[in-house]
Amino acid sequence: MPTIYETIFATLLWATMTCLVVAVPGTALAYLLARRSFFGKGILSTITTLPLVLPPTAVGYLLLRLFANDGLLGVNVLGIDLNILLTWKAVVIACSAMSFPLFVRTARVAFEEVNPRLEDMGRSLGFGACRAFASITLPLASRGLVAAALLAFTRALGEFGATVIIAGNIPGQTQTLASALFSAQQSGNESVANNLLLVALGVGFVTVYATEHLTRKSQKTKGGSR
Amino acid sequence: MSENSNLFDLSLRLPLDRFELNIEYTGSARMLGVFGVSGSGKTTLLEYIAGLRKGGRGCLSFSGESWENSKEGLFLWADKRRIGYVPQDHWLFPHRSVRGNLEMGKRRALEVGVDFEAIFERVVEVLELQSTFDSRVDRLSGGERQRVALGRALCSGPQLLLLDEPLASLDRTLRRRILRFLIRVRDTFDIPMVIVSHNPMELQVLCDEILVLEEGRIVERGSPEEIFRRKSMFDTAKEQGFENVFSGILVESLDRTITLELEHEGQPVRLRVPKVEGSVGDRVIASLASDDILIATEKPTGLSARNCIPARIEGVEETELRQFAIASIGEAIPQFVVELTQDAIDELSLKPGIDVYLVFKTNAVKV
Numbered sequence: 243m244p245t246i247y248e249t250i251f252a253t254l255l256w257a258t259m260t261c262l263v264v265a266v267p268g269t270a271l272a273y274l275l276a277r278r279s280f281f282g283k284g285i286l287s288t289i290t291t292l293p294l295v296l297p298p299t300a301v302g303y304l305l306l307r308l309f310a311n312d313g314l315l316g317v318n319v320l321g322i323d324l325n326i327l328l329t330w331k332a333v334v335i336a337c338s339a340m341s342f343p344l345f346v347r348t349a350r351v352a353f354e355e356v357n358p359r360l361e362d363m364g365r366s367l368g369f370g371a372c373r374a375f376a377s378i379t380l381p382l383a384s385r386g387l388v389a390a391a392l393l394a395f396t397r398a399l400g401e402f403g404a405t406v407i408i409a410g411n412i413p414g415q416t417q418t419l420a421s422a423l424f425s426a427q428q429s430g431n432e433s434v435a436n437n438l439l440l441v442a443l444g445v446g447f448v449t450v451y452a453t454e455h456l457t458r459k460s461q462k463t464k465g466g467s468r
Numbered sequence: 469m470s471e472n473s474n475l476f477d478l479s480l481r482l483p484l485d486r487f488e489l490n491i492e493y494t495g496s497a498r499m500l501g502v503f504g505v506s507g508s509g510k511t512t513l514l515e516y517i518a519g520l521r522k523g524g525r526g527c528l529s530f531s532g533e534s535w536e537n538s539k540e541g542l543f544l545w546a547d548k549r550r551i552g553y554v555p556q557d558h559w560l561f562p563h564r565s566v567r568g569n570l571e572m573g574k575r576r577a578l579e580v581g582v583d584f585e586a587i588f589e590r591v592v593e594v595l596e597l598q599s600t601f602d603s604r605v606d607r608l609s610g611g612e613r614q615r616v617a618l619g620r621a622l623c624s625g626p627q628l629l630l631l632d633e634p635l636a637s638l639d640r641t642l643r644r645r646i647l648r649f650l651i652r653v654r655d656t657f658d659i660p661m662v663i664v665s666h667n668p669m670e671l672q673v674l675c676d677e678i679l680v681l682e683e684g685r686i687v688e689r690g691s692p693e694e695i696f697r698r699k700s701m702f703d704t705a706k707e708q709g710f711e712n713v714f715s716g717i718l719v720e721s722l723d724r725t726i727t728l729e730l731e732h733e734g735q736p737v738r739l740r741v742p743k744v745e746g747s748v749g750d751r752v753i754a755s756l757a758s759d760d761i762l763i764a765t766e767k768p769t770g771l772s773a774r775n776c777i778p779a780r781i782e783g784v785e786e787t788e789l790r791q792f793a794i795a796s797i798g799e800a801i802p803q804f805v806v807e808l809t810q811d812a813i814d815e816l817s818l819k820p821g822i823d824v825y826l827v828f829k830t831n832a833v834k835v
Contacts, residue, residue, distance in 0.1 A: 360559055360561060361557045364572070366624075367552075367620070419819070
């Protein structure tokens with residue numbers, strides 16, 4: 243049996259990996275939704291947000307269908323076995339699916355708060371579109387993006403429903419803090435459950451507090467000095 | 469560049485919410501003013517020239533370089549036009565200090581072969597930005613922000629400077645101060661400018677040629693000396709703050725007043741005006757409202773007003789709202805517009821060619 247520390251460490255590691263997985267596509271999508279008008283934008287935005295309102299078990303089941311042998315990403319279709327189900331990779335995928343909408347929504351607000359006139363100013367100073375994004379928009383949205391990553395991290399820490407369906411709850415392999423707490427409660431192991439609860443409360447409080455702090459600070463600086 | 473070659477060749481049709489911006493202009497003015505009331509399309513035109521707005525039909529070339537040609541599908545974004553743009557709201561980068569803002573255009577300046585260090589030093593000196601160098605831009609005053617925005621554009625090595633209402637967000641005292649900086653910039657850097665403003669005075673001081681925009685069309689075009697004196701323009705100009713603008717050399721500094729000598733080939737014209745910072749020999753820009761001037765057909769005596777200047781009536785005009793006389797006090801000095809009532813015109817029998825005196829108080833002059 244893994245120790246409580248090993249479970250906590252594995253959960254923190256997977257949550258960090260989740261942040262890394264969602265950060266790049268999430269930032270790109272958030273910028274696209276914040277700055278561009280295009281056909282199907284509403285649909286794309288709705289699909290992105292869907293995991294927030296669906297039961298996590300429904301998302302888990304959808305992922306299970308996707309990675310099952312006859313699923314779109316299954317061995318029968320791709321011709322190779324990605325070996326996702328019931329592994330740590332499934333944990334990261336489930337956490338990413340559930341964290342992605344939170345990341346995108348927070349990052350989108352961060353980009354929307356940066357006035358596009360500042361990018362115009364960059365263009366007038368010789369910046370191409372990419373450089374204007376990297377030198378002006380990104381730094382000004384950075385606090386919001388960090389807040390988005392922290393929220394994604396927190397969501398990944400607490401993820402249970404989707405994870406348990408595609409990764410299971412295998413101690414030492416796919417068990418997370420949330421599923422370990424569930425197992426401890428189910429088996430009447432109160433001291434372990436209490437300890438896990440304290441860790442979840444502590445980590446959750448720190449990350450949410452940091453997110454609030456960053457969001458407040460970023461709102462003060464993004465408008466541009468007029 | 470030859471003085472006579474056309475700097476601008478612009479033909480634009482751009483649909484807006486209320487009207488279509490429809491501009492045809494070819495000209496060589498290095499200091500081009502665009503005057504119009506709010507909502508006449510001035511800022512849109514400036515953004516179009518800057519390459520920040522797409523969607524128009526037509527062509528635009530500057531100094532022989534084609535920036536847009538909708539028939540050929542050519543459109544250069546702002547970063548390819550080498551312009552310096554100073555918007556009305558400044559839009560300084562809040563994540564950079566004053567120095568950081570000034571250095572934002574460094575790469576472009578170096579790419580076009582501008583000696584960045586030299587221009588940077590010159591800009592800082594001319595715009596007096598030394599004391600604000602390490603400040604955060606949100607701690608700056610309105611005048612400082614305006615100067616930093618101007619400096620940021622200048623440091624990027626532009627071939628054309630676009631200024632959108634450069635003084636609109638400032639109070640009157642600050643406006644005069646920033647106007648002096650703009651004059652310095654014009655005289656020091658020799659960069660062509662397009663200045664958009666609804667204030668006739670700024671344009672009279674800074675520009676070589678002025679276009680008047682009304683609902684997206686150029687309705688008047690002329691020199692700053694005469695355009696606002698036109699019968700068709702005077703009411704609008706007056707409502708937007710028209711004043712007679714002139715410059716003179718400071719020749720005497722007294723306790724609370726100074727004496728200005730206006731440039732005149734014949735008898736020098738001296739005016740007593742309120743005290744302003746500066747020393748003997750400095751050029752001073754002054755303005756005088758058209759309704760602060762009296763006309764006398766004989767030299768008045770026993771008056772407290774300190775300025776009584778011989779002049780000749782060049783014209784008497786009547787607009788829908790006003791009557792005014794145009795008086796000349798010397799060949800090289802802009803003509804003065806004097807607002808009068810019809811009674812006064814009739815009683816003094818004012819008509820072109822008669823000699824009069826222009827009378828005004830020292831404190832009526834704004835410097």
